[in-house]
Amino acid sequence: xxxxxxxxxxxxxxxxxxxxxxxxxxxxxxxxxxxxxxxxxxxxxxxxxxxxxxxxxxxxxxxxxxxxxxxxxxxxxxxxxxxxxxxxxxxxxxxxxxxxxxxxxxxxxxxxxxxxxxxxxxxxxxxxxxxxxxxxxxxxxxxxxxxxxxxxxxxxxxxxxxxxxxxxxxxxxxxxxxxxxxxxxxxxxxxxxxxxxxxxxxxxxxxxxxxxxxxxxxxxxxxxxxxxxxxxxxxxxxxxxxxxxxxxxxxxxxxxxxxxxxxxxxxxxxxxxxxxxxxxxxxxxxxxxxxxxxxxxxxxxxxxxxxxxxxxxxxxxxxxxxxxxxxxxxxxxxxxxxxxxxxxxxxxxxxxxxxxxxxxxxxxxxxxxxxxxxxxxxxxxxxxxxxxxxxxxxxxxxxxxxxxxxxxxxxxxxxxxxxxxxxxxxxxxxxxxxxxxxxxxxxxxxxxxxxxxxxxxxxxxxxxxxxxxxxxxxxxxxxxxxxxxxxxxxxxxxxxxxxxxxxxxxxxxxxxxxxxxxxxxxxxxxxx
Numbered sequence: 001x002x003x004x005x006x007x008x009x010x011x012x013x014x015x016x017x018x019x020x021x022x023x024x025x026x027x028x029x030x031x032x033x034x035x036x037x038x039x040x041x042x043x044x045x046x047x048x049x050x051x052x053x054x055x056x057x058x059x060x061x062x063x064x065x066x067x068x069x070x071x072x073x074x075x076x077x078x079x080x081x082x083x084x085x086x087x088x089x090x091x092x093x094x095x096x097x098x099x100x101x102x103x104x105x106x107x108x109x110x111x112x113x114x115x116x117x118x119x120x121x122x123x124x125x126x127x128x129x130x131x132x133x134x135x136x137x138x139x140x141x142x143x144x145x146x147x148x149x150x151x152x153x154x155x156x157x158x159x160x161x162x163x164x165x166x167x168x169x170x171x172x173x174x175x176x177x178x179x180x181x182x183x184x185x186x187x188x189x190x191x192x193x194x195x196x197x198x199x200x201x202x203x204x205x206x207x208x209x210x211x212x213x214x215x216x217x218x219x220x221x222x223x224x225x226x227x228x229x230x231x232x233x234x235x236x237x238x239x240x241x242x243x244x245x246x247x248x249x250x251x252x253x254x255x256x257x258x259x260x261x262x263x264x265x266x267x268x269x270x271x272x273x274x275x276x277x278x279x280x281x282x283x284x285x286x287x288x289x290x291x292x293x294x295x296x297x298x299x300x301x302x303x304x305x306x307x308x309x310x311x312x313x314x315x316x317x318x319x320x321x322x323x324x325x326x327x328x329x330x331x332x333x334x335x336x337x338x339x340x341x342x343x344x345x346x347x348x349x350x351x352x353x354x355x356x357x358x359x360x361x362x363x364x365x366x367x368x369x370x371x372x373x374x375x376x377x378x379x380x381x382x383x384x385x386x387x388x389x390x391x392x393x394x395x396x397x398x399x400x401x402x403x404x405x406x407x408x409x410x411x412x413x414x415x416x417x418x419x420x421x422x423x424x425x426x427x428x429x430x431x432x433x434x435x436x437x438x439x440x441x442x443x444x445x446x447x448x449x450x451x452x453x454x455x456x457x458x459x460x461x462x463x464x465x466x467x468x469x470x471x472x473x474x475x476x477x478x479x480x481x482x483x484x485x486x487x488x489x490x491x492x493x494x495x496x497x498x499x500x501x502x503x504x505x506x507x508x509x510x511x512x513x514x515x516x517x518x519x520x521x522x523x524x525x526x527x528x
Contacts, residue, residue, distance in 0.1 A: 025043070030105060033107060038105055049062070052183050058083065063087075109214075115188070118188035125192040130223070131191075164362060165363075168193045168199060169194070181206055183213075201345065216253070263285075267286075270295040296315065300314060308324050309327070313335075363512075371516060373519055377489045403490065418450035426454070437472075
């Protein structure tokens with residue numbers, strides 16, 4: 001691991017599970033943060049960590065006051081001091097003086113400072129691994145896991161940070177940070193853990209929020225993958241053009257200075273027109289993958305069935321037959337993206353073939369719940385219009401009977417997507433139930449009504465073609481009770497998640513568990 005300069009006496013200590021902290025003198029740390037000024041405190045003070053969450057402060061930590069959309073983070077300064085913070089980092093003077101012996105660092109902007117401080121304290125871990133970023137609206141988690149599987153077959157030690165889980169040193173744990181890409185202090189902690197565990201390649205899912213809010217600042221990327229773009233987070237970005245430009249920042253990062261020896265490359269989707277926006281930011285070579293448009297890495301003879309996908313993979317390195325348990329044409333695209341990246345990172349076609357034979361679906365991504373019932377039950381994270389349509393088209397292709405769907409839409413994000421999803425469900429389902437999906441501080445009944453408006457505009461009638469049931473467990477029981485042999489029940493939107501966000505509560509919830517319970521109540525037995 002690369003240690004901060006002038007800190008040869010520092011050691012690595014564990015202060016929380018999986019959190020590796022370095023000590024660094026305040027005077028050295030301030031020099032690593034552009035525009036930072038130490039206005040109070042002893043320059044020789046040892047800093048042993050940096051956090052943005054006052055609940056995680058330990059003695060010797062710096063607490064960075066991040067700007068909040070709904071609250072003033074300065075209110076948490078007293079809590080941070082009570083927990084032993086060595087100092088406070090802020091982008092404006094505090095309203096109250098700090099106690100003697102505590103440091104105050106003023107910075108031009110808090111978010112970039114958090115990233116710079118965290119990277120410095122953790123020894124700039126991204127400099128010690130090949131770092132891959134995966135961005136796009138849908139498919140990030142699956143592409144990450146497929147890439148990791150191929151590289152593992154090639155004998156590489158791979159760590160990852162995804163919406164679903166985290167892998168370091170071969171050990172996987174759930175991602176409990178509640179963000180696809182967490183704040184910069186947590187990103188650097190996880191990267192440092194990967195380095196300490198001996199991982200040589202790190203793969204990060206990179207959200208548009210992460211790029212807009214400097215969460216991956218101070219990360220030196222070697223390869224970046226773009227999956228696709230469809231309307232999401234427009235309440236944050238405003239327009240699709242702004243959303244695309246934000247995603248493109250990942251590809252601009254490939255041009256930043258790096259002392260690493262590995263060549264840099266971008267992997268773009270030839271089938272998505274927004275790849276042109278990504279390409280505009282690329283000052284590095286581009287490799288293209290795609291199904292419908294000419295590409296460097298493509299698929300021929302695609303065959304889809306209930307057991308998975310099969311296709312002929314064509315690359316500049318040759319061709320190979322791929323068989324995978326993952327369902328759906330969109331997963332062919334995910335395999336192509338992963339294969340294109342893996343071949344740039346030293347894997348072979350044989351590694352891709354082996355990975356495809358052993359890789360199971362990612363939790364909550366076209367994930368079957370099987371209790372011996374004569375119909376399919378599939379859990380999928382589809383929570384955007386494009387993802388819902390892809391999921392419905394996929395299950396329709398494997399269904400001899402009816403397709404029935406439970407879905408909703410999260411509160412406080414992209415209300416324009418709600419009638420669109422109602423229309424898609426109306427067009428692609430034989431019957432569906434609009435239910436709850438993380439309403440947060442919105443009225444779930446109003447969200448459901450907005451979805452239903454789209455279904456009615458498509459000519460569907462409540463009671464005959466769809467129902468509204470805000471009790472998601474009841475909605476799932478209803479469809480499983482209606483299902484006949486050859487039907488498919490799709491549970492869309494929650495995927496792997498194990499909580500339902502209602503106002504400020506995190507209620508326990510998992511679609512797969514709810515489906516298993518409903519199947520058991522309907523008389524179906526152990527998993528097949």
